[in-house]
Amino acid sequence: MDADQLRNAMRFGSAERVDHTSLGKFGLGLKLSSFSHARKLTVVSRRDGLTVGRRWTLEGIRRHWDCDTFEGHQAAALIDAPWSPIDLRASGTLVLWDDIDKRPVSSRGLRYTLNALYRRLELHLGLHFHRFIQHGALSIRID
Numbered sequence: 001m002d003a004d005q006l007r008n009a010m011r012f013g014s015a016e017r018v019d020h021t022s023l024g025k026f027g028l029g030l031k032l033s034s035f036s037h038a039r040k041l042t043v044v045s046r047r048d049g050l051t052v053g054r055r056w057t058l059e060g061i062r063r064h065w066d067c068d069t070f071e072g073h074q075a076a077a078l079i080d081a082p083w084s085p086i087d088l089r090a091s092g093t094l095v096l097w098d099d100i101d102k103r104p105v106s107s108r109g110l111r112y113t114l115n116a117l118y119r120r121l122e123l124h125l126g127l128h129f130h131r132f133i134q135h136g137a138l139s140i141r142i143d
Contacts, residue, residue, distance in 0.1 A: 001052070035058065037100055042054070
């Protein structure tokens with residue numbers, strides 16, 4: 001995404017669906033699903049050699065709906081970090097959750113809890129975005 005697209009993606013709510021092929025519909029899904037699990041949502045995107053990022057925090061929302069914006073080196077440092085097999089050097093978007101606060105650990109341990117969460121997330125994303133994935137318009141990697 002470029003800076004304008006990222007700004008729109010991080011806005012709470014939308015007046016209407018601009019493009020019928022877009023992933024979102026009401027402009028709430030990414031933000032609400034993220035804040036149901038974490039206190040910080042960061043999205044960094046690279047397109048045509050430019051890297052931009054935005055971060056919502058619950059504290060920033062409480063403080064007059066402040067959304068942090070960062071570009072250049074700060075955004076590039078995040079997207080260039082070693083994200084397993086994910087290669088974002090040319091283009092791509094990274095969604096990060098920090099301060100995860102609503103995920104209880106199973107009595108079977110942290111590894112079991114993370115594996116179960118991974119399976120549920122993979123199924124959920126596959127069900128919701130299957131037509132985009134099937135047509136090659138979207139590729140999702142979970143790390």
